[in-house]
Amino acid sequence: MAVPYKLLRTTGSLANKSTLKVVLDEYGTVGIATLAKLIDKATTMTKADLVGALEALKTEMVNQLMDGNRVHLPGLGYFSLSVKGELYEDPRSHKFRLRNAYVRTVNFRPDKQLLKELSYARFENRTYSSETCTMPTDEEIAAALAHLFAESPLILVGDLQSALHISRPMAYRLSRRLESDGKLRNVGSRYRKMFVKGER
Structure with a gap:
């Protein structure tokens, strides 16, 4: 087995320091x-x-x-x-x-x-693998949220990951964005987030 990673473009204040950053593409939690x-x-x-x-x-x-x-x-x-x-x-x-x-x-x-x-x-570069390396579209995200909330009033980051077929780090970034946009509301803790529908 190898540790999977992806090279992503930096944003915000990090963009001035380096054009790419290393993000682990974790398989899951044991x-x-x-x-x-x-x-x-x-x-x-x-x-x-x-x-x-x-x-x-x-x-x-x-x-x-x-x-x-x-x-x-x-x-x-x-x-x-x-x-x-x-x-x-x-x-x-x-x-x-x-x-x-x-x-x-x-x-x-x-x-x-x-x-x-x-x-x-050992490390394995999965940046250019066949898996999706870009963030899903707004339409795909909206459809996934509608499907998940139709099944349960409460969703986890892992649910987003599975529904959209994205890496765990990307799922965390997406959940933070959706929470910031008001589409998700965290009713769990800071380190164990559980989301309900946001007001937007």
Whole structure:
């Protein structure tokens, strides 16, 4: 297997720096069920062992991160919190603090061992493959949305990808455009978007 990528023209502020950018044309997302099945075949661990271990690991990682610690998983890398909030200056002490602080994301820094193993990855240019490399027309998009919403009041990015036969990165770009145009409205989270019909 090879990592598929496409070369796309840059837009916006990036256009001044380079005419083309590399975008991974991801095959899809591999979940715990698939990983458990593969690990079950390769080791003495059962699916239940793996799922239980991962659940326990997640719980402990959350606890450690919320205590302000960085978590290191040997062979994988380091996990740490990225925090955001409103910068506030106390009028009396003139000291700064964060107000309404929240976890923006979880930072990940891979171990050198992981990067070394990934250095053997092969890459495949799918820019000029037989698959569609351009964004679908407005008519195709409208027809796909009508079909998807006729089947369910809620759609995901993967539904757009399947209905329009486009790559996952392109589906994400399209969903952002449709959301900006008011044709889709996100009722999920920032990182797990679920769309209903927009007002336009």
